[in-house]
Structure formats: structure tokens, C-alpha cells
Amino acid sequence: xxxxxxxxxxxxxxxxxxxxxxxxxxxxxxxxxxxxxxxxxxxxxxxxxxxxxxxxxxxxxxxxxxxxxxxxxxxxxxxxxxxxxxxxxxxxxxxxxxxxxxxxxxxxxxxxxxxxxxxxxxxxxxxxxxxxxxxxxxxxxxxxxxxxxxxxxxxxxxxxxxxxxxxxxxxxxxxxxxxxxxxxxxxxxxxxxxxxxxxxxxxxxxxxxxxxxxxxxxxxxxxxxxxxxxxxxxxxxxxxxxxxxxxxxxxxxxxxxxxxxxxxxxxxxxxxxxxxxxxxxxxxxxxxxxxxxxxxxxxxxxxxxxxxxxxxxxxxxxxxxxxxxxxxxxxxxxxxxxxxxxxxxxxxxxxxxxxxxxxxxxxxxxxxxxxxxxxxxxxxx
Amino acid sequence: xxxxxxxxxxxxxxxxxxxxxxxxxxxxxxxxxxxxxxxxxxxxxxxxxxxxxxxxxxxxxxxxxxxxxxxxxxxxxxxxxxxxxxxxxxxxxxxxxxxxxxx
Numbered sequence: 001x002x003x004x005x006x007x008x009x010x011x012x013x014x015x016x017x018x019x020x021x022x023x024x025x026x027x028x029x030x031x032x033x034x035x036x037x038x039x040x041x042x043x044x045x046x047x048x049x050x051x052x053x054x055x056x057x058x059x060x061x062x063x064x065x066x067x068x069x070x071x072x073x074x075x076x077x078x079x080x081x082x083x084x085x086x087x088x089x090x091x092x093x094x095x096x097x098x099x100x101x102x103x104x105x106x107x108x109x110x111x112x113x114x115x116x117x118x119x120x121x122x123x124x125x126x127x128x129x130x131x132x133x134x135x136x137x138x139x140x141x142x143x144x145x146x147x148x149x150x151x152x153x154x155x156x157x158x159x160x161x162x163x164x165x166x167x168x169x170x171x172x173x174x175x176x177x178x179x180x181x182x183x184x185x186x187x188x189x190x191x192x193x194x195x196x197x198x199x200x201x202x203x204x205x206x207x208x209x210x211x212x213x214x215x216x217x218x219x220x221x222x223x224x225x226x227x228x229x230x231x232x233x234x235x236x237x238x239x240x241x242x243x244x245x246x247x248x249x250x251x252x253x254x255x256x257x258x259x260x261x262x263x264x265x266x267x268x269x270x271x272x273x274x275x276x277x278x279x280x281x282x283x284x285x286x287x288x289x290x291x292x293x294x295x296x297x298x299x300x301x302x303x304x305x306x307x308x309x310x311x312x313x314x315x316x317x318x319x320x321x322x323x324x325x326x327x328x329x330x331x332x333x334x335x336x337x338x339x340x341x342x343x344x345x346x347x348x349x350x351x352x353x354x355x356x357x358x359x360x361x362x363x364x365x366x367x368x369x370x371x372x373x374x375x376x377x378x379x380x381x
Numbered sequence: 382x383x384x385x386x387x388x389x390x391x392x393x394x395x396x397x398x399x400x401x402x403x404x405x406x407x408x409x410x411x412x413x414x415x416x417x418x419x420x421x422x423x424x425x426x427x428x429x430x431x432x433x434x435x436x437x438x439x440x441x442x443x444x445x446x447x448x449x450x451x452x453x454x455x456x457x458x459x460x461x462x463x464x465x466x467x468x469x470x471x472x473x474x475x476x477x478x479x480x481x482x483x484x
Contacts (some may be wrong), residue, residue, distance in 0.1 A: 131392075169415055169425065170400045177402070177461065177470065186466040194425040199415045201423075203397055205447030221447060223416060224425065274397065276445060321401060321410075324444070344402035353463050358403040358433050381405055 008204065010076035028111045029148060031241060031253050034043035036071040044103065045075060047115055054082040076101035086110050097274040104215030105256035112248060147235045149255040159232045159265035162274040168199055174344055181347045202229070202273040204266055209367050211279035217243070220266070229268040233278070239261055240266050254280055260367040261315065277317070285368040286310040291377045293362065298340060300349035300379060304362075308335040312366035321360040336364065340379065352381035385483065391451040391477055394419040396426070398446045406460035406467035408432050412476070425471040429458035453476045 030040050033275045038179055045067035048054040056062035056078045082291050083090045087167030091097060103111070119261040151328045172192040202224035212218055220231075220242075227250070231239040238255045242250045259282035263275040288310040289305035306318065311330035318325040339347075345358075364371040396414030403410055409429040416423035454474035460467040 166399050166415060169413070173400075173413060174402070174429075180468055180470075181461060181463045184463050184465045186463065186468045188469045188471060189461070191427075191471055194415065196416075196423060199423065199425055203416060205395075205397060223418075234416075274445065319444075322403070344400065348403070348405045348462065349460065351403065353462075356403070356405050356462070358405075364401075381403070 008079045014095050028103065030103075031105075031108075032071055033101070033202055034071055034073065034076050039069065041069050041071045041075070041328050042067050044071070044079075044111070045364060047111060048075075048078045048082060051085075051105075052102075053085055054078050076304045079103060079107065083107055086220075100215075102215070104253055109256070121324070123369055149239060149257050151235070151236050151238045152233070155230075157232070157239055157267060157272055159235055159263060159272060161272045162202065162265060165198060165200050166274055169194055169345075174299060178347045181351070200224075200271060202266055202271045204264065204273045204276045207264060207276050207278050210277065211281050212254045213281050213283065214254050216254045217251050218254060218278070219245065219249055219251045221249055221366060222269065224273070226268050229266050232265045232267065233262040233280075237262075245362055254306070259285070261317065261365060263357070277370075279365065279367065279369050281369055287367050288364055288366060288371045290364060290371045290373050291379050292373050295377075297378045297380060298353070300345060301339065301341045302376065302379075303339045306338070306362070306364065306370070306375070307334060308336075308364070309334055310366075310368050311336055311364065313366060316364055316366045318362055318364055320362040345379075345381065349381055354380055356381045383470075391452070391455055392419050392474070393451050394426075395447070395449045398444055398448055399425075400444050401430075403432060404429065404459035405462040406471065407458055409458045409475070411459045411470055411472065415471075419452075427459075427470075428452050428474060428476045429456070430470045430476045448476075453477060 028040060028044065030036075030038075032044060045056050049056055049064045049067065055064070055076050060066065062072075062074045072077040078099045080101045081124070083101075085188060087097070090110050092243045106353030155310075172194075174363045177189060177193050197357055203222045204220065205222040206220075208219045208221070209216075227242055227244055229242055229250070231237070231242070231252050233255065237255060239252045239255050242252055244260050245251055245294065246352050257280065262278050262280065265275045266273040286309065289308045290306065293304055293306050295304075297304075311333050313331065313333065314327060314329050316328040316330055316336055318328050318336060318338050320340065320342075321346055323340060328336050328338060357380050358378060359378055361376045363374045394414070394417060398416035399413045399415045401410045401412045407429075408431065410432045411427055412428045412430045413425065415425035417426040418424075419426075452474045456475040457469050457472070458475045459470040459472050461470055
């Protein structure tokens with residue numbers, strides 16, 4: 001039987017391919033940075049050592065064959081070289097031009113693409129036999145959205161359960177207040193008793209900053225947050241890993257999920273916090289700028305016109321001191337119109353003498369970001 | 382109406398601003414904090430916050446803002462109008478200027 005040289009070469013390369021693939025197929029699932037430890041770090045160092053451009057070290061700890069489980073400064077430097085080698089896929093999408101040395105979502109995506117069984121980017125370069133047709137030109141495709149931040153069926157919760165507890169407190173107090181106003185009695189209002197059981201034991205106080213691109217680090221302040229807490233981005237996405245800051249506070253890295261405005265809730269054990277707004281920014285979107293609000297003084301139920309730029313066609317949230325509006329539309333992107341009739345003022349507005357002027361401020365937030373300023377106005381009751 | 386005096390002790394606190402309504406008979410806002418911390422046990426509590434544009438430039442209090450600051454206890458500053466007169470709305474006290482927020 002005649003076996004051609006090409007057939008032998010094909011068999012040889014096929015065997016090499018399968019052996020190589022089984023050794024190199026690593027899936028990076030965790031964010032890694034200086035101080036990280038574990039098998040993912042070993043795998044990362046092994047992967048980086050395959051490319052002379054990203055080699056951890058040529059001798060000693062971290063060098064090929066001497067990979068360690070510790071992510072130190074040498075690993076960080078190698079990750080920076082890796083990120084800058086693949087700038088267009090790792091750094092540009094998040095608006096960076098220099099590597100960070102931290103393995104986040106986009107870096108992981110590129111690592112996983114390169115370490116996937118096929119194609120193998122680091123396969124030995126060989127001159128193909130003349131009979132092998134040239135490989136077709138492949139147009140690079142954008143990095144796929146990482147789906148490991150999707151909420152699983154078991155993780156699905158009502159992220160607004162903490163908000164509902166707070167709304168219940170608000171309603172009870174307003175009810176008591178309205179009773180006092182309706183009674184025309186000048187005795188001290190009787191307020192409801194609020195116990196610890198009425199308040200969620202996990203509370204999000206602030207996210208700093210309130211917006212960011214994928215992989216940005218966001219600090220959380222609040223109560224009841226622990227290292228094993230998880231962060232929900234709306235009902236569909238989740239961040240399962242919190243970082244512990246030197247201050248004792250916690251932080252998380254913005255996941256690579258679709259840009260937009262998200263309600264953030266934190267779950268510790270079975271308790272769900274209140275929600276806070278957060279925007280995952282898309283660098284292509286314009287900033288949200290507030291120009292003016294008019295008129296500067298209104299009556300209860302009047303409309304208020306907000307001018308500026310960077311308003312979303314459909315999904316603007318206008319937060320005022322006494323009332324919040326969601327999904328306010330702005331067909332021209334420059335104007336928003338709201339009708340102010342806060343529930344907490346309804347009873348007072350009915351009996352108002354037109355002598356009390358109350359101050360309010362407003363802020364706009366949409367999928368592009370938070371407004372660059374807040375505007376004040378007054379309402380006469 | 383009572384006003385703060387230096388003889389009152391200022392109590393440090395922190396808390397989540399849940400909601401507000403204007404005190405229609407006095408220049409204050411009723412602001413509910415839940416939870417509110419000024420001791421080891423989390424509570425819910427209301428404070429009267431001065432309602433002036435100048436104060437807003439310091440406070441910028443919004444619902445869901447986390448406030449850190451001090452209040453002067455025992456001051457009945459929030460009064461509501463009810464046709465026949467004004468009635469007091471009980472609060473823990475009056476928030477002091479320069480309270481910070483998370484915004």
C-alpha cells in the first residue's frame with residue numbers, strides 16, 4: 001500500500017493537535033490580579049509562558065516549568081504585555097490604551113479564545129506542504145459577550161424585595177400623616193412603630209463611582225455586605241465575586257454585560273437589599289448634560305421642562321426630591337417633560353394657601369450615564 | 382418653634398434616606414432614614430432637614446442617598462398645616478449643616 005508523504009504529515013499534525021489541545025484547553029473563569037492564588041494562576045502563567053512576548057520569566061519562579069500559584073508583579077507585567085499585544089480586543093473596548101495587569105472580563109475572553117482547542121494560536125509554525133491550500137483570510141470578529149454573569153434558574157430572585165420593605169414603611173408613615181391632616185387636629189401626629197424586622201438587614205448605601213465600563217472596580221458601602229454576598233445587575237445578571245478592600249469595604253468589577261442602566265441589589269444569604277442605580281457605560285454614547293429646568297417655580301401638578309443633551313429616546317429616569325419618574329421619553333434627545341405631583345404632598349397641596357415654597361432638586365440618569373449636574377427649582381403649596 | 386442651640390449635644394449618625402416630605406408649616410423637610418445608625422443597633426428614624434436652596438447645595442439629599450453627619454436631638458422642627466392650625470410631626474431632631482451624602 002502506498003502512503004503519500006502528505007497523508008503521513010496529516011496524521012502527524014492531527015496527533016500533535018489533539019495532544020496539544022488536551023493539554024492547553026483551559027477556561028479562565030475568575031478575575032485575577034496581584035495577590036490572587038490558585039490553579040487559575042498556574043494555568044495563566046503556563047499559558048503566558050507559551051508566547052515569548054508574554055513569558056513570565058526566563059529563569060526561576062514563574063519561568064516555563066516553574067509556574068507558581070501566586071500572582072505577583074512578574075505575572076502582572078506579563079499580563080500587561082499580553083493585554084497590549086491584543087489591545088484592540090482587550091483594551092480598546094473599555095477605552096484603555098495601556099494594560100492594567102489585571103485579568104478581567106475582556107482579558108479572560110481573549111485568553112479563553114486563544115486557549116480554546118481550535119484554532120491554536122501558539123501551534124508551532126510549519127511550512128505546509130505545497131499540496132495544502134492556503135488558509136482563507138479570516139476577518140477578526142468582536143469578542144463575544146461573556147455569559148458567565150447570567151443568572152441561573154437557581155439564582156433568580158425578586159431584586160426589588162428590599163425596596164418593597166422600604167416602600168411599605170413609607171406608605172405607613174404617609175397614611176398616618178394624611179390621617180392627621182384630614183382630621184384637622186393640631187395634636188402631635190401619631191407615627192407608626194417601625195421595628196428592625198421592617199427594614200432589610202442588607203442595605204446598599206452607595207456605589208462609587210455610579211457608572212463604569214466593564215472591568216472597572218466599583219466600591220460598595222452599606223450594611224450587611226459580606227465577602228460571600230453577590231451583586232445582581234437587574235434580574236438577569238450577577239457578579240458572584242466581591243473583592244475585599246483595605247478599608248474593609250467591598251468592591252466588585254463591572255461585568256462584561258450589555259451596557260445600560262441597571263438596578264443593583266445585593267444578596268447576603270437569603271436577604272436582598274434595596275436597589276441602587278448603576279450605569280455600564282458605552283464609550284460611544286454621549287454624556288448626559290443638564291442645561292436648565294423651567295419654570296423655576298411651579299405649582300402642584302404643573303409640568304416641568306428639562307433641557308440639556310444626551311437624553312435617551314425612551315428610557316430616562318428623572319429623580320426629584322419628592323418623586324421619581326422612569327422611562328421618560330425624549331424624542332429629540334434634548335428635552336424632557338415631567339408632571340410633578342408627588343404622592344407625599346397630595347394632601348398638603350389640596351389645602352395649601354399658596355404661601356409655602358418648597359425647594360427641590362432633580363437629576364437625570366439613563367443608559368448613557370448620570371447627568372453632569374443637578375438643577376434646583378421650587379414648588380408653591 | 383424651637384431652634385438649635387449650642388447647649389444641645391450633636392449626635393453622629395449614618396443612614397439611608399428612604400423618603401422625604403415637606404413640613405408645610407415650617408421650613409424643613411421630614412426625612413426618614415431606614416436603617417439609621419447612631420448606636421450599635423440599627424433603627425429607623427426621622428429628622429427635620431432645613432429646606433432652603435443654600436442647604437440643598439450641601440446636602441443634595443435624595444431618596445436612596447446614604448447620609449453621614451450629625452443631628453441635634455430633641456428639637457421639634459417639623460410642623461404640618463391642617464387648615465385649623467399646624468400640628469407637630471415627631472422626629473428625632475434636626476439635621477445639622479454639612480451632612481454629607483453618597484451622591
